[in-house]
Amino acid sequence: MTDELTLGAVYERTVEVSLERVWENVHDWEHLPWLHRGSFSGIELEEAGPWGWRAQVKSGLGEAQETRLIELRRDPHRDLYHTRTLEGPGKGSDTVVTLASRGAHQTDVRVEFWLPIADAAQARAFGAALEVLYTQLWDEDEEMMLRRQRVVDAGRQGEERTAPPNLSLGAWDDLSERLPLVVTSERGEYRVVETASGYFAHPTLCPHRGGPLEQATLEDDHVVCPWHGYRFSLANGRAADGRRCRMKPPPRVERGAHGEAELVFASPSPR
Numbered sequence: 004m005t006d007e008l009t010l011g012a013v014y015e016r017t018v019e020v021s022l023e024r025v026w027e028n029v030h031d032w033e034h035l036p037w038l039h040r041g042s043f044s045g046i047e048l049e050e051a052g053p054w055g056w057r058a059q060v061k062s063g064l065g066e067a068q069e070t071r072l073i074e075l076r077r078d079p080h081r082d083l084y085h086t087r088t089l090e091g092p093g094k095g096s097d098t099v100v101t102l103a104s105r106g107a108h109q110t111d112v113r114v115e116f117w118l119p120i121a122d123a124a125q126a127r128a129f130g131a132a133l134e135v136l137y138t139q140l141w142d143e144d145e146e147m148m149l150r151r152q153r154v155v156d157a158g159r160q161g162e163e164r165t166a167p168p169n170l171s172l173g174a175w176d177d178l179s180e181r182l183p184l185v186v187t188s189e190r191g192e193y194r195v196v197e198t199a200s201g202y203f204a205h206p207t208l209c210p211h212r213g214g215p216l217e218q219a220t221l222e223d224d225h226v227v228c229p230w231h232g233y234r235f236s237l238a239n240g241r242a243a244d245g246r247r248c249r250m251k252p253p254p255r256v257e258r259g260a261h262g263e264a265e266l267v268f269a270s271p272s273p274r
């Protein structure tokens with residue numbers, strides 16, 4: 004397969020997460036234009052399965068936009084996968100990634116860049132550029148996987164039977180100036196924000212894969228998760244596009260009897 008290809012570079016690193024987290028990340032095609040927004044500008048999936056995925060991957064914007072048909076295929080017998088460019092710039096290149104577990108929270112990663120370039124010096128120059136790109140991508144992936152690992156390790160919190168007490172947010176009159184504000188309650192962490200419709204609180208844990216909603220952008224009374232771009236309504240927590248995942252019911256932001264702002268939690272609904 005790699006007969007006409009030249010090895011441009013080898014990139015190695017150890018990431019501080021389990022092999023399971025790395026495989027989860029490798030199969031997660033959806034995060035490319037969101038988590039790696041500096042490197043990719045769009046993705047259109049053609050097919051995905053336990054074998055990997057194939058998609059039209061876009062980089063750059065406007066006149067400078069490039070589209071590549073990329074196929075990520077997992078070796079069924081080893082912890083190894085190929086990312087091949089089937090169409091577009093760099094067609095024929097094959098990035099071979101070998102993974103090796105070094106314990107519950109450590110995985111070795113070895114990336115070989117096989118390029119359709121006969122000239123060895125030219126292949127090395129391209130390989131060096133790819134090393135820079137992959138360092139950036141794996142930095143971003145590792146940060147995502149570390150948070151995801153913490154979310155998985157923490158597990159699900161037990162069911163609450165009663166609403167927690169109201170949580171004071173300080174004076175109502177200057178609340179607007181202190182936003183956005185991240186607070187911790189018995190029900191977890193919330194961010195308090197203000198939109199044209201008023202004050203809202205929303206959980207900082209994305210219901211999709213635990214993404215950091217404290218960094219979410221606000222659009223038309225929705226939060227947009229930075230990991231995969233899912234949009235959730237601030238009013239009711241529902242996903243804007245009808246996806247089944249939903250933010251847990253947010254508390255209301257209300258003015259208390261003594262002029263302070265409060266988070267008011269609803270009682271869990273009876274089953």
Ligand code: FES
Pocket residue numbers: 209210211212213214215228229230231232233
């Ligand atoms: S973690 Fe995927 S959209 Fe938030």
Ligand SMILES: [Fe+2]
Pocket residue numbers: 028034035038039140144
């Ligand atoms: Fe990634």
